[in-house]
Amino acid sequence: MAGPALEPSPIEGAARAEAVLGRLQLLVTRKLDGLLQGDYVGLLPGPGSEAGESREYRPGDDVRRMDWPVTARTTLPHVRRTVADRELETWMAIDLSASLDFGTAHWLKRDLVIAAATAMAHLTVRGGNRIGAVVGTGPGVPEKGRRRNAQPDTPPVHRLPARPGRKEAQGLLRAIARTQVRPGRADLGELIDMLNRPPRRRGVAVVISDFLAPVEGWERPLRKLGVRHDVLAIEVVDPRELELPDVGVLALADPETGELHEVQTSDAKLRQRYAEAAAEQRGTIARTLRAAGAAHLRLRTDTDWLLDMVRFVAAQRHARTRGTTR
Incomplete structure (x- = not known):
């Protein structure tokens, strides 16, 4: 609008x-x-898949990244970092x-x-x-x-x-x-x-x-x-897509169709219905994005x-x- x-x-x-x-x-x-200082780890930051340097194992490290050759040489557990x-x-x-x-x-x-x-x-x-x-x-x-x-x-x-x-x-x-x-x-x-x-x-x-x-x-x-x-x-x-302000009669134009609407924003029930509909719409969008596996x-x-x-x-x-x- x-x-x-x-x-x-x-x-x-x-x-x-x-x-x-x-x-x-x-x-x-x-x-x-x-x-966002630090090593570059990609647009959606993650561990990556290219092998990097090794370091000593610390509690909480992923055991799937154990570097067994280095561990055998040093007799201390090491993990391999990835970039x-x-x-x-x-x-x-x-x-x-x-x-x-x-x-x-x-x-x-x-x-x-x-x-x-x-x-x-x-x-x-x-x-x-x-x-x-x-x-x-x-x-x-x-x-x-x-x-x-x-x-x-x-x-x-x-x-x-x-x-x-x-x-x-x-x-x-x-x-x-x-x-x-x-x-x-x-x-x-x-x-x-x-x-x-x-x-x-x-x-x-x-x-x-x-x-x-x-x-x-x-x-x-x-x-x-x-x-x-x-x-x-x-x-x-935009915040006005989530709730309407109380500003009396508001003339709105749909930018996609050109249709004009006049809304009486002093009506508390109308503002509440608008906010509830907007919340439901945004909730549906969020659930759909999540179901598609998108961040x-x-x-x-x-x-x-x-x-x-x-x-x-x-x-x-x-x-x-x-x-x-x-």
Whole structure:
């Protein structure tokens, strides 16, 4: 839901995209590296599978990592540390439906999508790995409804190939930030399924969306994706999607259909029903993501998204290395 707004010109949209991207990259570079210090262990931190150096066994270490040759030579129990696989390929599915062009707090939801993509790219390329993306937006205005001499729209879904290097990652993020958000909703199921085609070796798949599309449309492709890849689902939320403020009559416009609605927010029962419906919707999304085996990170436009991301990565690292000492 969102109020009416003037559509920015392509030049204004590109300038804003560059400004937002520059600000986000500065935040990520300055803060993320400092808060996530330590050895590089992959985008979704885990023990890895490549052999590393050995050290003495400590209580709580995983006995499956015992280094028997070193133990035999030294007569002291040793375990072998592991490092993350190199040349990891990460693909992002970026949902830029019209519902993402909305925000009532510090950021637009669209900005958070770009923020999440920026952080993922930063964490990926610092290990010398490849990152690519598929970007989807709404179908846009039908051709017969366009203004005469209007520039043709970009396709509703387009693929940005995976390449290594910071310069290439910068270009990928710039292409995402400059994507024109068009009316309508992207087919999230199709967007996710594009990460399954063509088949690739095991890697990381990141889906960034508000997941407001019907669950039935994207649940199965997400389950399929999780069979072969480590999946991270980043859900973007605005507080007004969870509860309504008491501000009297509120005029709302659906950014995907253009329909207008007037809501009497002073009605306490209506606000309660809205909050209950929103909670049920978000609960269904969370359960579906969990059932698909995806790691789930929720970013809100009214909180410190960078801190939320750091806490998530730290929690993932702790969960995946539980029982070992790093």
